Amino acid sequence: MSYSISYNANPQLLSVGQLTLDSIAELFHYADMLRPVASRVKVCRILEGAVLANLFFEASTRTRISFGAAFSRLGGAVCDTTGFTFSSMAKGESISDTSRVISGYVDAIVVRHPEKGAVSEFAAATNLPLINGGDGPGEHPSQALLDLYTIINEFSRVGKSINGSHIAMVGDLKYGRTVHSLIQLLSLYKGIKFTLISPTSLQMPSYILDAVEHSGNVIEQRTSFGEELKGIDIIYATRIQKERFTSEEVEGYSPNFQVNKSFIEAHCKSNAIVMHPLPRDSREEAYDLSTDLDSDPRLAIFRQTDNGVPIRMALFSMLMGVESQIERNLRNATWKSPKFIGPNDHFALRE
Template identity: 65%
Template sequence: MSQQAFLRDAMRRMNFTRDTLAQRIGITRRALDSWLLPDESAETRKMPDIAQRFVLEILKSAPSYTQSVDSVRPGNGELAHHLLSVDGYTRDSVEALLRVADIMQPIARRQKTTRVLEGAVLANLFFEASTRTRLSFSSAFARLGGSVCDTTGFTFSSMAKGESIADTSRVISGYADAIVVRHPELGAVAEFARATHVPVINAGDGPGEHPSQALLDLYTIQREFSRVDKLIDGAHIVFVGDLKYGRTVHSLSKLLALYRNLRFTLISPQSLMLPQHLVESLAQKGHHIEQTHDLQSGLKGADVVYATRIQKERFAQEETLEAYSADFQVNQALINATCAAHTLIMHPLPRDSRPGANDLSIDLNHDPRLAIFKQTDNGIAVRMAIFATLLGVEDQVQYSLREVGWRVPVYLGAEDEVPYGDQ
């Protein structure tokens, strides 16, 4: 494990901020920050052996998040080897998966390469439109050395000829070692999973869940909070937009509920409020819930603003967009007026940038608080961790790493704030 991954894991297991850890082991925050840089960074410094031993001593009395493969895999009963929902996760098992994602970071950053899934085949079955999720899963599997087969839409599927989900699943299981499914109907992905023992990953089932998106969102929050010395416990999370059909919000709220004493502000039109069973579940876990239609007042004091696109493709015939006015658009002027310098602005993407869409505004593109591309970048490491865990190779990765043989970009985008791979 890299020095950076070791220290991040230690802070998660002890629930320490950077300042707390630095104080506990008797060093400056600046020294700790230099130890937490990636190995390839010119500014990184090697942690002294005595400091590592001290951290290990502290860890002995902390709750252990290092678990077996089976305990990391979410699910219930016969579905335990699939990823269908976040419901099967505990805080311990989430932390264990994020530890694996840390190990994957040098590969996701294109600094290292591995072949632990060489010979394995992934079937990407997307019966609903997708760009980033489909390509993210494909890239993650390929970066572990596997091969990918894609199919998109019902038109090019045997299901258009009347084949059942169970038959399709069983047939694909003979071709592939893992299956990623996106389907417009709630429960359809679980039906795929019931027909096979090959790992099935839910990439979105109608208005249901999107577990891998929630995991990468949680991972992003955790990493970005670490930069500003914050913990998720006690944070103020604001969800904005279509909370009724936004499956990313459904899954992320369940994962965040595993933490302590959170404040949730839910901002949406009356017709698009978070389903009541999710509101009640958050309240039962001891979190403070506020529901409002006033965006300006709801954003005040937010640590995270998570905006969502209106899922109009899921609207019933009688539902309209009339209630979703410009009053619900998250833009630069509003963020400047209501949010702090540390506020994290997130969106699961795609965002609708067309005039009148009232989605997350593009005038925030230069704001350092915007984390949407950090989310997509982190998605590769998290989905690699999911594949490695479900296929049982997560312990092999750190011993199989090799240097890449191609030129690696310093910046991924023309407007990236920091060099790719920094912290």
């Protein structure tokens, strides 16, 4: 069986480099079909009887629960592992052995690991569907897909196109795996201007910059906000990944890097999108995405997180070869969920 998304002929997603505009369009088509399931209006049980190993060897809330919710809403069961302490790798077991053993118990695997390249080792030891849930400072492909899906949906409300847009990325661009994957995914489009804003010590890795520039899109790097951001279409803020480096490397990171209401009012269009992969650091000294934007309809962070479930359901459907069964397995849910999940939501869960 051939798969639209594969790695070494196996149904696995390790990097956005595996994706094309055609495979992304196919994935988003199935995500659209599954949005009513994610929003509790419909039920779909195409993975009934299947078991997911959700292997998170690094702290996670959103991603781990989002993958678990996606698999469960398709009728599957989820087995979670969080951290090294409760893993046999704490006893010295190799990644390869762990992968092969777990593969005998489950039908699909999601792995998050603090070391870049470790997820590839997991994948090399199994033929099962496997998704990279984040490998250290490497990549986070499913996050990039839900971010792109969010951008397309937000732009569709106002008749905008990704081609020709101006996108700013702010914060820790060196260790932020979400922006590493997203900028490479966006480079499949044309005429984009990327403005990358970070302290010199936290700039985007050169190998990623080279790949994006090779695509024909424009990159400019800045160490502070300036008038060149006037009229940006998207601003994507990131948290400083303090767990990945020593305190000296944060030199130059000041309150001037905070994306807040005064910055948005000064630089962004009325139909711009403000994004963040979360978690955001809301402590005063963090200078992350400010909470004073929480009532601004341009803030898309919670719509981003909501989009993670249909995207991951679509990924499981395609990697497990059951996407053709979605439509005929949809049925109405027998319960009612709130139309708005939170008090400050600007768009209804059920649209």
